[in-house]
Amino acid sequence: MPSYTAPTRDMQFVLHEVLNVSEQTTPGYAELEPDFTKAVLEEAGKIASEVLMPLNAVGDTEGCVLENGVVRTPKGFKEAFEQMKEGGWTALDLPEEFGGQYMPYILGTAVGEMFSAANQAFTMYQGLTHGAASAILVHGSEDQKATYLPKMANCExxxxxxxxxxxxxxxxxxxxxxxxxxxxxxxxxxxxxxxxxxxxxxxxxxxxxxxxxxxxxxxxxxxxxxxxxxxxxxxxxxxxxxxxxxxxxxxxxxxxxxxxxxxxxxxxxxxxxxxxxxxxxGMRAMFTMMNEARIGVGMQGLAQAEVAYQNALAYAKDRLQGRAVTGTENPNGPADPLIVHPDIRRSLMDQKSFIEGARAFMLWGAELIDRSHRGNDAAAEGLISLMTPVIKGFLTDEGYDMTVLAQQIYGGHGYIEEWGMSQFTRDARIAMIYEGANGVQALDLVGRKLAQDGGKHVMAFFELVKTFLKENEGNEALKADFLDPLKAASKDLQASAMFFMQNGMKNPNAALSGSYDFMHLFGHVCLGLMWARMAKSAHAALEAGTSDEAFYKTKLATGRFYMKRRLPATALHLARIQSGADTVMALEAEAF
Amino acid sequence: MPSYTAPTRDMQFVLHEVLNVSEQTTPGYAELEPDFTKAVLEEAGKIASEVLMPLNAVGDTEGCVLENGVVRTPKGFKEAFEQMKEGGWTALDLPEEFGGQYMPYILGTAVGEMFSAANQAFTMYQGLTHGAASAILVHGSEDQKATYLPKMANCExxxxxxxxxxxxxxxxxxxxxxxxxxxxxxxxxxxxxxxxxxxxxxxxxxxxxxxxxxxxxxxxxxxxxxxxxxxxxxxxxxxxxxxxxxxxxxxxxxxxxxxxxxxxxxxxxxxxxxxxxxxxxGMRAMFTMMNEARIGVGMQGLAQAEVAYQNALAYAKDRLQGRAVTGTENPNGPADPLIVHPDIRRSLMDQKSFIEGARAFMLWGAELIDRSHRGNDAAAEGLISLMTPVIKGFLTDEGYDMTVLAQQIYGGHGYIEEWGMSQFTRDARIAMIYEGANGVQALDLVGRKLAQDGGKHVMAFFELVKTFLKENEGNEALKADFLDPLKAASKDLQASAMFFMQNGMKNPNAALSGSYDFMHLFGHVCLGLMWARMAKSAHAALEAGTSDEAFYKTKLATGRFYMKRRLPATALHLARIQSGADTVMALEAEAF
Incomplete structure (x- = not known):
């Protein structure tokens, strides 16, 4: 049976060493001291591993049953849901007056990743409740808020x-x-x-x-x-x-x-x-819910990738098959563990470097939401509005691919249901579809968000990358491995945005033919930026003489892999984008 | 319910206008006249559409049941299997003395694509029989052959x-x-x-x-x-x-x-x-079976992509949603069909250009097998031995991705089982795993096949591309759209092979870290070559004043898409390969 261990250490790193949350002026952030977030994350992690994960396969096997108009959820779901309510895990960020704890969204996001990883189907019950409550909170009358929110806050x-x-x-x-x-x-x-x-x-x-x-x-x-x-x-x-x-x-x-x-x-x-x-x-009101839901769905892509990766890693370390090409590594065993093989390592690094980059991106996005909602920061709102389709589309596409990679490591055992790897891919698949299929996200990004407010937000994004590069230009430790690749990737993103500006108005098909590639190109640059930021923090910790050298060195090695092997995909995306609509729209519909 | 129409026209094009089978000297090929193959393909197509396809969902829903040691196959399978036996569809290429028809393998491959597309799970019963019979044919004693083959030929x-x-x-x-x-x-x-x-x-x-x-x-x-x-x-x-x-x-x-x-x-x-x-x-004997099985599995990747594409295309033409960005195209309806949207078109072209390229590649591979087995052509044997892992690994990876794209076009309807699109992806997933997981194919390719016989076969492949380019260098119609991109991609393939030669011996991890990318790079070049060959044939037909202009123009447009939007992936694969093992193997196993 698959297991799950909450990535608390990694979350703490992003929260406190990359985003420095407790130093931010966003209301509520001062309370996010390392000890506090650690306590919350560890507690949530325990629930994820011990309560939700064991029910994941049960939910998959039993499913829900409709009888006489009543739907029966899988065995154990009801009891677990009671535990979630009692523990106060259902309304972390709702205002206190409605029964919530008014914790920043960023903390809810980290917790949400854990719950989704351990049991996506289960977590959706409270996730949707949260979305509906948010819509009522923003658009409801005082009466409606008073009637519905307190009961929805605790998922009664x-x-x-x-x-x-x-x-x-x-x-x-x-x-x-x-x-x-x-x-x-x-x-x-x-x-x-x-x-x-x-x-x-x-x-x-x-x-x-x-x-x-x-x-x-x-x-x-x-x-x-x-x-x-x-x-x-x-x-x-x-x-x-x-x-x-x-x-x-x-x-x-x-x-x-x-x-x-x-x-x-x-x-x-x-x-x-x-x-x-x-x-x-109605659409405006629904979009309060939709935007939040889209970010939550992006998080599901990351979450399924994480849990699938954890289990694939354990299997790769455990399963003995073949010998390392550079010489036996497990002389006392009948064979070496899978992890010695370069192609298995390549797959694990693909997964790990995506997951950690995606987690940082996700939490950065959540921070922007807090700045926007709690701090009324219009620039943050513009930026997260631009990046929402990227978070949703890129993280779920890649997250799904990662579950497929993880499943592959199991060979035939990945295909049979017994090991649980099939469920991770089957569960992850929906995230590419719901809350707006990923093609629609790409359309939203290129057709709407890019030009929103005169293109101000995408300019702000470029500025942000530029500023980061400028601030660190003297940092030789970062230059070749992180800054140069980020610069190149960002240039590809700018060139594609330029292509859309020059062609979008006179030939909208030319822009939209490249929308999907643009969403991925953008996603890669975001992850590249997050990796550069994380590398900076890791170097700083190492220079400061951290007692946890292994963590930071691993972080740097993982980041280098991303920059070297994943980020260069931007050039391919750019080439496709610049090829415009000519080959995409060449056929009449009847010619297919 | 999904449907399936056999791509007979496209197969005939590849057989007779690209590979010119009936003009080949390979024993048995003279009989492969267009009328003959057409009759066989049409008959097989009818069985695929009318007998096997309707049982596909039944097989998925019912599955097989084990009771008291006896396995019950899904309802209707037994009757359909009888039809296959009676129609003589189970042993097209086995020798006549053992009850087969000794038809060339290439024709069996085309027929196999149809049967697999319509019902992969069902077709496996006879596919495995065929593999086992082949092993007995090659390695069995006269007595064993006489005892088993006649009964296995007709799947009794x-x-x-x-x-x-x-x-x-x-x-x-x-x-x-x-x-x-x-x-x-x-x-x-x-x-x-x-x-x-x-x-x-x-x-x-x-x-x-x-x-x-x-x-x-x-x-x-x-x-x-x-x-x-x-x-x-x-x-x-x-x-x-x-x-x-x-x-x-x-x-x-x-x-x-x-x-x-x-x-x-x-x-x-x-x-x-x-x-x-x-x-x-035993391994040598088993590999007779395995090599054939690997090619058959590559074909399953193509087959599932084809059937998924056909249904996605029908849905894209039928489902009304949104309006074309360039102006309403269906003024009498409440909305335009999905196919007007550039991103849907991009997805359909991804699928179509893969499928047609893969089919040509597959049939070329089958031709090489016939040359090798029937014609004792050692060069053909060497080439197909080299390309077997590419056919298996690349076609199943890409084939799977295409089923995911097809499923995506259905939105939420693709995720529910009712529409059958989920089954195509779930069935296609196994092909990446069985008969040697694709990572093992990549290892076989780079670790064994590449250097086999002193690297003779990969040199032969490069020579073949070079000869094609040389023979057609004056062809202005082909140059920019087909020859130049093929040349560039082939150069990437050569550069990566060179990298392996220079680094493989002293640092095998450096070669194997790029093995998966190499398998894909190789696959793209093979499809690029097939597209260039198909484009040449299409141009020739148009110049000769064909009465079927639409077919050839569509073929050219589809090929241009592949060369422009898919083939440039070779540069990314090369970059990854050349990055070697440094980032892939940077972490100790314990550091994960």
């Missing part, structure tokens, strides 16, 4: 987001679900939603559905979409639960993975709902 | 290959299964084999297991391994079936995919077996 009630319908996913303007005003401030919601994660289950007293629907007579398409709160049980004035609402689960989907999470078809038959935010401004 | 009896044991996969020297001589020419085989595809099932009267085992007292390790024929039922002198042999299926594995094929734990409890080939020369 859970939440969902309802966007997709059978005929519309990305193109929500095609939506058919209707919301008819009843004159008393409520609406009757009618329609069918599909792919609703955690849509129905047996772990909470109530489920608060956030549902996109159209109010008849409103604007056509996406501009006529509004967001509604539709509770499974109507909440009475005194806060107690009243009538069962007209929303039911019609079916649970059979999926490739995340079997422990109930993916439901939800039928709304004149269900009572209340407007959340303004009429016809 | 099926075959298996038994290599892996719980503690040894790649490193077969660790094998524990024993074969004790009984003095009467037979051996008692005792041990456990795992991951035995088609190991036990209900579709044949007998199952002929080819089993690797060690004769006590023989040489240590891999040099003491022999190959044995161990039939499920002992065959009596008169050819009828006698006693049940001491071999049983202990368990069926739960796997990520190919559920329709029974992957068995096989227990040999003093089972009676007969030596196939010479004592202690």
């Amino acid at each position: 009630w859970t939440g969902t987001m309802n966007l997709t319908e059978p005929h519309c996913g990305t193109d929500l303007g095609l939506m058919r679900t209707k919301a008819e005003p009843q004159g008393d401030g409520s609406y009757k919601i009618t329609g069918q939603k599909i792919f609703i994660s955690s849509g129905e289950h047996d772990m909470a007293d109530n489920i608060i559905h956030l549902v996109l629907a159209k109010i008849p007579g409103g604007p056509e398409g996406i501009k006529g979409v509004s967001l509604f709160i539709v509770p499974k049980f109507i909440v009475k004035e005194d806060g107690s639960l009243g009538d069962r609402n007209g929303v039911t689960c019609g079916k649970i989907e059979e999926k490739m993975g995340i079997h422990g999470n109930s993916t439901c078809v939800m039928n709304y038959d004149g269900a009572t709902g209340w407007l959340l935010g303004e009429e016809h401004k | 009896w099926t075959g298996t290959m038994n290599l892996t044991e719980p503690h040894c996969g790649t490193d077969l020297g660790l094998m524990r299964t024993k074969a004790e001589p009984q003095g009467d020419g037979s051996y008692k085989i005792t041990g456990q084999k795992i991951f035995i595809s088609s190991g036990e099932h209900d579709m044949a009267d007998n199952i002929i297991h080819l089993v690797l085992a060690k004769i006590p007292g023989g040489p240590e390790g891999i040099k003491g391994v022999s190959l044995f024929i161990v039939p499920k039922f002992i065959v009596k002198e008169d050819g009828s079936l006698g006693d049940r042999n001491g071999v049983t299926c202990g368990k069926i594995e739960e796997k990520m995919g190919i559920h329709g094929n029974s992957t068995c734990v096989m227990n040999y409890d003093g089972a009676t077996g007969w030596l196939l080939g010479e004592e202690h020369k």
Whole structure:
């Protein structure tokens, strides 16, 4: 059975030696002292390893079962969910007045990585609740906040987001679900939603559905979409639960993975709902949820890569097969461990260098969110808005590939379910799809985010890289291994942005043909930047005479691998981008 | 439900306009006239679409069940298998004296692609039989051939290959299964084999297991391994079936995919077996089977990519979502089809250009096998021996990635099992693992094949590319789009081979750290070469005033895409190879 050990040491390094969180002026950051974050992370790590991980395979094997309208979650999920509630792990960053602890998002992100790694399907129940609560927090009336948030903060009630319908996913303007005003401030919601994660289950007293629907007579398409709160049980004035609402689960989907999470078809038959935010401004309200969810999904890519890597590493050290080409390394055994073989090492380094770079990138992104939300820092908001599709798209694509690499190390044992490696890839696969398929992320990045506010945010990103390079230009220890490759990669990114600017307006297909490559190019530069920053911190620690030399030397070696073997992919992406639409769009649709 | 249409037109193009099979002097090739191959391919295509494809999802959902030692295959498999036998589809290329049709392997390969695309799990039953029959054909005594081949030719009896044991996969020297001589020419085989595809099932009267085992007292390790024929039922002198042999299926594995094929734990409890080939020369005999099997597995990568692509394409044309960025293309519908979007187009072109290039590569490889086996052409044998790991490793890695791209086009519908796209990726995943995990293919390529016979075969490959470029250097239609990129890619391949020669001896880790990249680099150059050859043929057809202009123009546009957007990956692979072992092997195993 696979196991999981929380990467607390690595998280502490990023938080305190790279991002220096407790020295930041962002409200709440002063409290993030190393001892405090360490205590929180270790406690969370224990839950991840001891409570959630053992349920991961159970969830996969048993799945969720729908019987007579009731969804039964896998054995042990309910008890574990109670433990999460009791431990206060469900609402780390919600405001205290609503029952949360108002901890910075960055800490919630680190904890979230652990929980997702140990059991993605399980963690989604509270993840979606958190997203729905955030939307209510930002767009809800005082009354709505008071009614729903305290119960959602501790997951006594859970939440969902309802966007997709059978005929519309990305193109929500095609939506058919209707919301008819009843004159008393409520609406009757009618329609069918599909792919609703955690849509129905047996772990909470109530489920608060956030549902996109159209109010008849409103604007056509996406501009006529509004967001509604539709509770499974109507909440009475005194806060107690009243009538069962007209929303039911019609079916649970059979999926490739995340079997422990109930993916439901939800039928709304004149269900009572209340407007959340303004009429016809549903997309804006939903995007509060979506942006957060996208970052959370990027984190899932990293998390599955981490847990798969940990197990692949253990197997590579344990499994004896063949002899090292440079001479026997395990003379007393019948063969050497897999890890002696260069191609196994290459695979492990691919994984390790991605994971640690991605973790730093992820936490940096979370820091920007805190600056934006808690510190009202518009520049931070612009930057994280730009990078959100990169975090979502790049980290889930690469994260998935890493689970495939990890699975491969097991050979045939990776393909049979017994060892659990197949589950990691099957679970990781969804992250490339939900909350906007990665192609849509690329479109968002190139078609919208790049030119947003006159291209200000991408300029800020380039400036940030430039400043870092300038500040460290005298650092000979960093130059050849880190600064030069970062500079080259960043130049590729700039050249591609330039290509889009010059061609995007007159030939949008030329820009969009390269959107996917751009998302990956951007991702590589972000990881390259994080590796350069981490290398700087590692060198500083070594120079200061750290007692943990091994950690910092390993960090540097891992970073050098990334810069040398992964980062040069930027040139290939640039070449593809610059080839424009000519070969991509050469065929008429009929010619395929 | 997914569907499948055999790519007969494309196969005919490769066979007759690129490889010009009926003009070759290889024995049996003169009969491969266009009308003949077309008739065979169309008939096979019909079976693939109408018989095998409808059973693909059934096999996935039902899987195989072991009850009281008997394995029940999914509903409909048995009847379909009877149809395959009756139609003579199981032994196209076996010699006529043993009940085959002695058709060239190239035609069997084209047919095999269709059957594998439509139902990989099902086709494995006959694929493994074919491999086992080939080993008996080459290494068996006259008596063994007469006893087993006629029944295996029509799959009345099926075959298996038994290599892996719980503690040894790649490193077969660790094998524990024993074969004790009984003095009467037979051996008692005792041990456990795992991951035995088609190991036990209900579709044949007998199952002929080819089993690797060690004769006590023989040489240590891999040099003491022999190959044995161990039939499920002992065959009596008169050819009828006698006693049940001491071999049983202990368990069926739960796997990520190919559920329709029974992957068995096989227990040999003093089972009676007969030596196939010479004592202690089991690996050599097994490799007859393995080499063929590896090429067959490469073909599975292509096949799954093809069927996944066909369905993704249909969905992209059908599903309405969003509007083309260059203006509405479907004004009468609520939205435009997915295929208008550049990133969807990019994905489809990635798939299409891989598939068609891979098919040509595959068929060229099969042609080399025919030249080698039927024509005793040593140069062809050397070349295909070199390229076998490339066909296996590159086509299955890329083939898998293509199924993931195809699945992605479906968005959330790709993740639920209902649409069948998940099965294509899950089934395709095994091809990267079995018959030698792809890392082992890369090791075989760089560690063995490259330097084989003094590097003669790789030199022959370079010569072949050079000759092609030289022969066509005046062809302006080909130059910029095909010849120049091929030249550049081939130069990258040569530079990497040079790197291995210069560094491999003094630092084998430096060579092996780049082995995986080399396998991919080589694969890209092979596909680049095939695309250049196809482009030449397409131009020729257009100049000759073909009546099928659309086909050839599409072919050229698809090839241009490959050369422009996929082939430049060679530079990245070269850079990684040239970076050597420094970053790959920097960490001690303990530092991970």
